[in-house]
Amino acid sequence: MVKSSQEWVSAAVDGEVNEQELAQLCADADSHEQWQRYHMIGDTMRGELPESIDLDITANIAAALELEPTIIAPQAIAPQENDEQKQSNLDSKPSNVVSLFKQVGQYAIAASVALVAIVGVQSYNQEPDVESPLPVFNTRPLVGSVSPVSLQTGPVVKQQHDFTEEQVLEQRRRINAYIQDHMLQQRLNSGVQTEHTYTEDVNR
Amino acid sequence: MRLFLLALILLSPFSFAQEMSANDWLKNMSQSLTDKQFKASVVQIQADHIRPLVFLQGKVDGKSVSYLEYLNGPPKNAVKVDNKVTFLELDQQPYSIKANRIQGVWPASLSGNIAKLEQGYQFVLGGRSRIAGRAGQMIRFIAKDEFRYDSQVWLDMETFLPLRYDTLNRDKQLLEQTMVVELLELNEPPKILIEASKHDWPAVINPTDRKEAQNWQFTWLPQGFDMVVADNHRLIGIHEPVEYIALTDGLANISIYVARASDNPMPEELVTRNGISMVVEKVGNAEIVALGKVPTETLERIVRSLTLK
Structure with a gap:
């Protein structure tokens, strides 16, 4: 029975019913919600949703908040007051309390949305970090920053122990000396290398 | 239809034969x-910096002359006339070495003996793309x-000169890239090379140490x-004596040093x-x-395999 009624509403949404049936639907308040939902689904599928959808949550939240016991506000305002005064206080400003809660609730929702947005952005940013294009950097922590030598190398050092600053400097000096010498040797050996390949050619 | 396919099968080897092999391109x-x-x-692009340079090469009176200039930072040039390369740097006296090319732009073997590379590398023809406004293979x-x-390496399809050279690590990530942004083929040697060929450059240094x-x-x-070089020299900068061995497979250069262990x-x-x-x-001290x-x-494996004869 439920299913057949759903089908009927669905047909009405699609405009496949006559005027009489439509009038019947208008009279049937229970089907209105379903009618709205079907239209929403149809709009979503066609991509015709407006910028913001008024799902009428506010009414629900307000209703829920009204059901909440109002304890905090009276205590905060007058913790020393006696029961009578408290009663009168509640009578005089009930709307105030509710509206305060409403505001707090709205802020909380807004704040939680912002938090989700930030967390979302962060995790999105972290993703590419995981597969960083330079794994070397992740696995080998940098010992300070290296002053560029003339050949512009910046060694990344794997730190094994806690070195003193002096030791780190000395270590860096030695590493730089080796790297510079390595690069200088390639310059000096460039002649030798070509000679070498040449003699190899001759030998062949 | 069948005839067409048959024709295609028969024709395809011929069309491939017209294509040059990777080896031909490199030669x-x-x-x-x-x-x-x-x-x-x-x-030249390395992880965190870019180095622009200009390179000229020409023939002056039968001599091969080339010139390299780094465009950013303190002036750094190198001039090659015949088999003498002179380095001109701001912070030191110009010095010459014996070499038949200026080291620092393309790997030595690209202009040398390609066959040497075949021991360690396989040459595979890749796709084509446009670099420096030219078609590259x-x-x-x-x-x-x-x-x-x-x-x-990407080669200019017209001149066969290299347009781009990338080194990739084992994870296929780019370590270093040398890329031409403008390439001009010249009919006459440029003025600067003619001047360079006439200049009196310092004599080739004799590495006495x-x-x-x-x-x-x-x-x-x-x-x-x-092994291309084995000698005993002092480290640049800290002047520590080291035993030095240079190894190369044509593209990669390895330096091995044996020194007295530092206290640090x-x-x-x-x-x-x-x-x-x-x-x-x-190893010991x-x-x-x-x-x-x-x-x-x-490197670890090479170091462990080092012995004295």
Whole structure:
């Protein structure tokens, strides 16, 4: 029975019913919600949703908040007051309390949305970090920053122990000396290398 | 339809035969790098910096002359006339060495003997793309083992000059890139090369502090790596005496140093941002340091295989 009624509403949404049936639907308040939902689904599928959808949550939240016991506000305002005064206080400003809660609730929702947005952005940013294009950097922590030598190398050092600053400097000096010498040797050996390949050619 | 397919099958080997092999491309490149007159504006890209340079090459009175200038920072130039390369740098006296090319733009073997590279690399013809406004043909140097890095070169389809050269690490990530941004083929040698050929450059330095090294030997080396130099010199900067051995497979250069161990502990291994790996091993009171653009595992294995004859 439920299913057949759903089908009927669905047909009405699609405009496949006559005027009489439509009038019947208008009279049937229970089907209105379903009618709205079907239209929403149809709009979503066609991509015709407006910028913001008024799902009428506010009414629900307000209703829920009204059901909440109002304890905090009276205590905060007058913790020393006696029961009578408290009663009168509640009578005089009930709307105030509710509206305060409403505001707090709205802020909380807004704040939680912002938090989700930030967390979302962060995790999105972290993703590419995981597969960083330079794994070397992740696995080998940098010992300070290296002053560029003339050949512009910046060694990344794997730190094994806690070195003193002096030791780190000395270590860096030695590493730089080796790297510079390595690069200088390639310059000096460039002649030798070509000679070498040449003699190899001759030998062949 | 069947006839058409048959024709296609019959024709395809012929169309392939017209295509040059990767080896042919590389031989043409080597030839062009030696013979052609050209001007190339180049950028060299390493992890966190870009170095622009200009390179000119030409023939003046039968002499091969080339000129390299780094465009950013303190002036740094190199001039080659015949087999003498002179380095002109701001902070030191100009000095000349004997070499038939200026080191620093393309790997030596690109202008040398391509066959040497075949021991360690497989040449594979890649796709075509546009670089510096020119059509480029890519050729991959695929390492035959895991002891070295892959690289790839793009050649200008007109002149066969290299347009781009990439070095990739084992994870296929770019370590270093040399890319031409403008290439001009010249009919006449440019003025600066004519001037350079007339200039009186300092005589080739005689490396007096280079002494004969010990009789070092390797029980294991990756296929294609040869010892090119072995000597005894002092380290630049800190003037410590070291035993030095240079190895190369044509694209990757490895330096091995044997020195007295320092009081300071050295890191066991590190990788610089421009892809140079360094491995330090302490043997008794000596330390063996190996450097090169190869995986650290390769250096570790080479260091362990070092022995005295």
